Amino acid sequence: MGNDTILHLRNIKKSFGETRVLSGIDLEIQRGEFITLLGSSGCGKTTTLRIIAGLESPDSGQVLLEGEDITELEPNRRSVNTVFQNYALFPHMTVAGNIGYGLKIRKTPKDVIARKVEELLSLVQLEGFGPRMPGQLSGGQRQRVAIARAVAGEPKVLLLDEPLGALDLKLRRQMQLELKRLQKQLGMTFIYITHDQEEAINMSDRIAVMNRGLLEQVGTPNEVYYHPRTSYVASFVGSANILREGQSTFAIRTENVLMNGERECTREAAVLEKSFAGGQLRILFRLPDGQQITASRYGIDADIREGSACRIGWRPEHAVAVADDGQ
Amino acid sequence: MKLQGGKKDRSRWLLLAPMYVFTVLFVIGPILYMFLLSFLQRAEVWGVDFSFTLDNYKRILEPLYLKTFKESFQLAFLSTALVILIGYPYGYFMARMSAAWKKRMMLLIMVPFWTSALIRLYGWIIVFRSNGTLDQVLMGLHITGGPLKLLYTYPAVVVGMIYALLPFMILAVYSSAEKLDWSLVEASRDLGASSWKAFWTVSFPLTLPGLLSGVVLTFIPSMGLFFVADLLGGNKIVLVGSVIQEQLTKGRNQPFAAALSAVLMILTTLMIRLYRSVTGTNKLEGLM
């Protein structure tokens, strides 16, 4: 990891009335990286984003942009722009008007704005859409306008608040690739929020997994997937089995569970049920101590009968010790 | 939305100041003054003597004035009831029309709404006066032998009131009925309710807010539209409003007028509160 920190969150705490939303967030974000805040709803990721943008104020802690303390700086004075979840396009302005808005505020000359808008429109593949009104666009098109508008001012950091949530699956996958391409092309630092781990793994240089107001783990997709530090991270990213034995807790990826004659099958288990989900065959086992283990395989059937007894196991290096989160 | 603490508050107060000042000075203040006045005495020629008295309120309890209040309320109730009967179906049916018809109906309603009430009432004078249009039609059809002296009678005043206030009720009901989710009615029909039952158990309760606004917008003005009674009822129909006006202008008795107004205000406010607590709504639809 390079040592070019562009944004530093120091011990950010925030409560809304009685509810403690952020319990001390510490994060250093590198220039030019695509980092995702991943977590389920209510974990505090949106609040964190809004604090970076300046739309909320933390109760304590600091936000440092390129070393400068911007914690109390108004949102309109920060070189940070946001792509809102519902796009928030100005309904009474044209697409060109929306994209050029930030530049207009800065009193950029009209011809420069016009040129920039054209550039951005082709960047997001919406050439010729300038004179249209937001109400005439589809969801995917609006989203691209929102992105173009947010990058127009060349902010130091771009914040994206679950921008793909409202799109259908196919379009979402397409947009994931496009966003990644865009980020590389612009070389801009992207901070992305989502609850979808697939998105996070596909797009990010690093993932910061959040749970109940705290960062549980920050690392590359590989690290987070293969070396989860807590049971929450293990079960949130990819599907994992959480096995509790004595004082320790282990996470075992379902695809790493071996059965029937494959080596390391040292544990007795009863086959509870077979099902097909997410393109994979899933077999649910019950261990003698009552805990359940799921194994996943490609294909639609395996030579195992429901209700029969079986032997399962896993390679020792696949059982990762994790902190028990209660997940 | 975040702005720096102090700046945000200051700009907010700047925005609110004119409205707050105006409201205190020209709404709250005057009404409080009215209550104050009602306990004072009238001065010799004009103006007010600042000596406390309950005479004004005692005077209201005299049979003459009690009668006036009673009659005013009767008229208001009657007018409101009739406006509901005529206006509710109208607004409801309007909401059920196709989009094209809705637009046309809105325009049709808007014309009387925006035209001065005085002028519209004048039309009724033409109709009602002796040998006026109504008489001519009825006599022409040989339904009546001679002129019905309808002008300057109670029914004429009632008609006038209804006429002046109907658009408000219609718009209030329409605004509420338009938002009605028709699929709820269909569901009740599906479960076996007759048209009437479906209306009464689904449509009516859900359009109640509109009806309530309409009642408020009808009842309150009807207590004060003394010029309707004046023009269509002449001297025969005397309402509280007329009395107040008389006391102020001819009688030069501000305190007594204030007492009358205070009582009127309390009574109308009580009525509205009562109605609201019974039906349980608090928003004034139909205005929006």
Add this chain to the structure above:
Amino acid sequence: MKQKKWPFVYVGLVTAVTYIPILLTVVYSFNESKISSVWGGFSLKWYGELFRDRDLREALVNSLILAGLTCLCAVVIGTMGAVGMHRKKTRLGDAMATASMLPIMIPEIILGMVFLSVFSLMDLPFGMLTLVIAHTAFSIPYVYSMVSTRLVGMDRSLEEAALDLGAPPFRVFWDVTFPAILPGILSGVMLAFAMSFDDVVISIFVTGPAVNTLPVKIYTKLKTGVTPEINALATVILAVTVLLLALSAVIGRWRHPAERPGADR
């Protein structure tokens, strides 16, 4: 429900009855004879009298000026108030909002009486000043509620987006908030104008000897003696009303294609 006929019949009937007096007024404005019930032939003489009637002309101008000034005051005070209240909900704010609504919640006669007394007490000259104050008092609620409704329905993230992109607070208001509340302001203005122009009761009490508003003038004329001149006046006002309504309908349709509120979901 299948399309039944009788709702239309009912609505049609009521509408017809509503329009009868209006139509009669118009018809008789062209009546040669002074007595409305007797048709003396077609004539425009009452229109002539109308245009020659200086009192009425003056009253009309007064009413227009009054309505204009009222709208101005009500719009400024009411809109500022609505925007200010929207920023933060406080108990004082709620109380003030309710209080400002009082003028339309109580019978006009009470308002008239109250203003008369207070203006006497303050020793204010009765005339345009007192008229404007009184009219503004009952106009503010309309503007306030119309603008408030628009504010409440407005997407908050739009203002945040403008801030985020670098707009200082007053630009946020001008570029985002104001366009969103503009329809509310216009509705409020129209309503305030109509209410002011049409007001009889309150104006009677707070007007001065020199200033006559049109409704008050008509009222006194109706009480003293009825001439078909009133019919002519009524017809003219009616024509103007219909024209304005038609105009606003056309404008509404013209702006529609370009200005669709973005759903932005």
